[in-house]
Structures are given as C-alpha cells and as structure tokens.
Amino acid sequence: MPRTIVDLPARRPPTAADPIAVAIRKPPRDSVIPYHAHAWGQLAFPVSGALCLDVPGSRWLVPPYRAVWVPPGIPHEVLLLGKVEMHTVHVAAELAPLPPAQCTVIEIGPLARELISALAASPPPSGEHLRQIQALLLTELAHARTLDLRLPQPADRRLRALCEALMDDPADTAPLEEWAQRVGASARTLARLFQAEMGMSFGLWRQQVRLNRATVLAAQGRPYAEIAAELGYASPSAFSAMFRRAYGMSPRRFFGGQPA
Missing domain, CATH: 2.60.120.280 (Regulatory protein AraC)
Known part of the structure; x- marks a missing residue:
C-alpha cells in the first residue's frame, strides 16, 4: 500500500x-x-x-x-x-x-x-x-x-527469506525443519543463525512476529477473536494465554492503554 x-x-x-x-x-x-x-x-x-x-x-x-x-x-x-x-x-x-x-x-x-x-x-x-x-x-x-517489543531483522539471505515469509503470514505453523527445505539450509544451520543474528530461538522470534502483528490489527480496531484467528490460534483464549505469558496481562488491558 x-x-x-x-x-x-x-x-x-x-x-x-x-x-x-x-x-x-x-x-x-x-x-x-x-x-x-x-x-x-x-x-x-x-x-x-x-x-x-x-x-x-x-x-x-x-x-x-x-x-x-x-x-x-x-x-x-x-x-x-x-x-x-x-x-x-x-x-x-x-x-x-x-x-x-x-x-x-x-x-x-x-x-x-x-x-x-x-x-x-x-x-x-x-x-x-x-x-x-x-x-x-x-x-x-x-x-x-x-x-520487549523489539523484532530483530536478519542479514543472512536464507534467514531473511524465512523471516519475510513469516512476517507476511504469521499464522504459518510450519516447523523449522520444513522452513529449512523451503529456504535451502539445514534446520541446524537456521537454528544457529537465529541465535547468532537474532539473539533468540526460532520459536521465540515467531511469537514476537505474532505479537507485533497483533499490535497492528488491534490499532485497526479489529476484534480480539478475529486477531487470534488471523494469527493461527485455535481460540481467543489460546491467544490470550500466550499474550499473558509474554506481557503479564491480557490483550484487552494491554491494547486498552492500561499499564500493569
């Protein structure tokens, strides 16, 4: 756009x-x-x-x-x-x-x-x-x-291809082994690159992508049930549980501007 x-x-x-x-x-x-x-x-x-x-x-x-x-x-x-x-x-x-x-x-x-x-x-x-x-x-x-709302961005071309695809579709649940086949690298290499370039695991980075996308969707006024579905969660409660683990409060409280 x-x-x-x-x-x-x-x-x-x-x-x-x-x-x-x-x-x-x-x-x-x-x-x-x-x-x-x-x-x-x-x-x-x-x-x-x-x-x-x-x-x-x-x-x-x-x-x-x-x-x-x-x-x-x-x-x-x-x-x-x-x-x-x-x-x-x-x-x-x-x-x-x-x-x-x-x-x-x-x-x-x-x-x-x-x-x-x-x-x-x-x-x-x-x-x-x-x-x-x-x-x-x-x-x-x-x-x-x-x-911790930082989303690191990679330099390695294989890692960049994975990350750009996942940012386009945060609901993708493919494991690292499948991503390795898609981008032409071993799962072990990708895991090492995530730690070396991003300072976190693949799973944690994917969670950060979803939390970041939730920020965009919430700013657009989208209902939380819709946000949960778009991010690949089976239910709003599953999304809320992940959010609470990450930030210690519900999405509604966080995006409503109420500090903890």
Missing part, C-alpha cells in the same frame, strides 16, 4: 535552558516519516493508533500508551499505522533519561501522561513550574517499565 511521506520537524528543539520540548502530532493516516536522526533524544508516544519504528537491523511496534525511545544520533524511520495521534517528547542529549545507544519501548504511566500533557498545553508552563515538571518527567521516564 502506497504511503504518504511526511516531514515532522521539531517545532521547538530542546536547549540547555529548556531541555524538554513536547509536540502533539496528527500525521496523515498510514503515512511514513522517512529515515532521519536527531541531535537530541526523542520519545514517540501514540495515544491513538500505533506506530512502527525501524532502525537498521531491528523493528519495534508500539501500541497506544507505550512509547519508543530513540537516542540522539540514531537513524530511524517511522510508519504510522492507521489514524495516529502521538506526542513527541524531545530531550536534550546531555539529559537523556534512557539508554544512550539503543532504542527502548517503555510504558507511560498516568503521572508521566499528565506531565507530558502539561508540557504540551497552550500556553505552556514557565519559570520554576516548568523546571519542576521537566525534572519530574525525567525521573518518571528513567524509572519506567521497559517492554
């Missing part, structure tokens, strides 16, 4: 004197913000819809009320999934509250939400009030719960 290319420059880059800048973004539906990088850290926080963030070698899918942290200088591309409204929080590089060299998905709790909303208000707070809000938000972000 063709996507509209959009450019969303920082409306007010952070400075040493004013180290956090917040903007409310409502990009066109199903659009893409092409590869770019910032001199500051960025938190992309969808409050409706979902977004997909790509960096070379990895992908993160981010549902509502979670946010993805992009450190300063990291090239990244953003796909907007459906009709998205998001807050972008730009943080001066020297005050980055999250890992300085890798992207991270975090939960945005009620207090952090209110602090971000306060900074996005018109007119915004100023003076000592502004400094206190910014300081508290940095503390909240530094202590936020992280979520």
